[in-house]
Amino acid sequence: MQQYQQQKQTQAQLDLNARGDSEMKEVTERCVSIYRTDSRLDPLRSHVPLGSKDIPVDMLASTKKPTSKEKQAILAWDEIVTNCGNDRITILKKYNTDQQVIANTESYYDHQKSLKVQLWSGKLTYGQYLNAVKENQRLTKANQNVINEKIQQRQQQAQIQQAQINAMNAQASAAVMSAQAQQLSVNAQTMMMFNQAQQQQRKQFNAAGSTANPVQTNCTRMGESVNCRTYSY
Secondary structure, X not given: OHHHHHHHHHHXXXXXXXXHHHHHHHHHHHHHHHHHHOHHHHHHOOOOOOOOOOOOHHHHOOOOOOOHHHHHHHHHHHXXXXXXXXXXXXXXXXXOOOHHHHHHHHHHHHHHHHHHHHHHOOOOOHHHHHXXXXXXXXXXXXXXXXXXXXXXXXXXXXXHHHHHHXXXXXXXXXXXXXXXXXXXXXXXXXXXXXXXXXXXXXHHHHHHHHHOOOEEEEEEEEOOEEEEEEEEO
């Protein structure tokens, strides 16, 4: 029964994860589509890889800084990225994701925004911005790997503890069943002795009843002689 409940809980968690992954995929596809089609971002398309993970070498080496028109595009771009990030974090929270995963994701988007602010203010060139973005992505992924290892370790530890609990419960259940079986055996023996005693008593009663019939003796005197007769009935 406990194993069934554990399997049921595991399957429920897998179903939950699958729904979360599906919703996260929808957000990613929607946001990528916006990056690629929103006309407000057109001034930036020759400087940053909108909707793509690959960054061309010439973009990484760029020493250009945003123009006034491009700064307006950066404001719109940041708004889109912020909304997409919030949607992702909402999904993580909705499906009870580990708090460290949520914190790591929030930190990633906070740092991305900080980099866009520096790009917009002219403190970073496009190349510097993109290289900083790559480093932020690298650090976030490294942190996520560490978090995943810790989560896996906790899950393994929880499985070991659950297995120990299951074993203890099984032993306790076996002991209870053994005690119940012994009690049933004792009760059966006692019942047999009771029945035997009852049967013996019944036999003794029947035997006594067959030999203890009422007896009556009548005597008559005729002169000097006396005659007696005994009757049983």
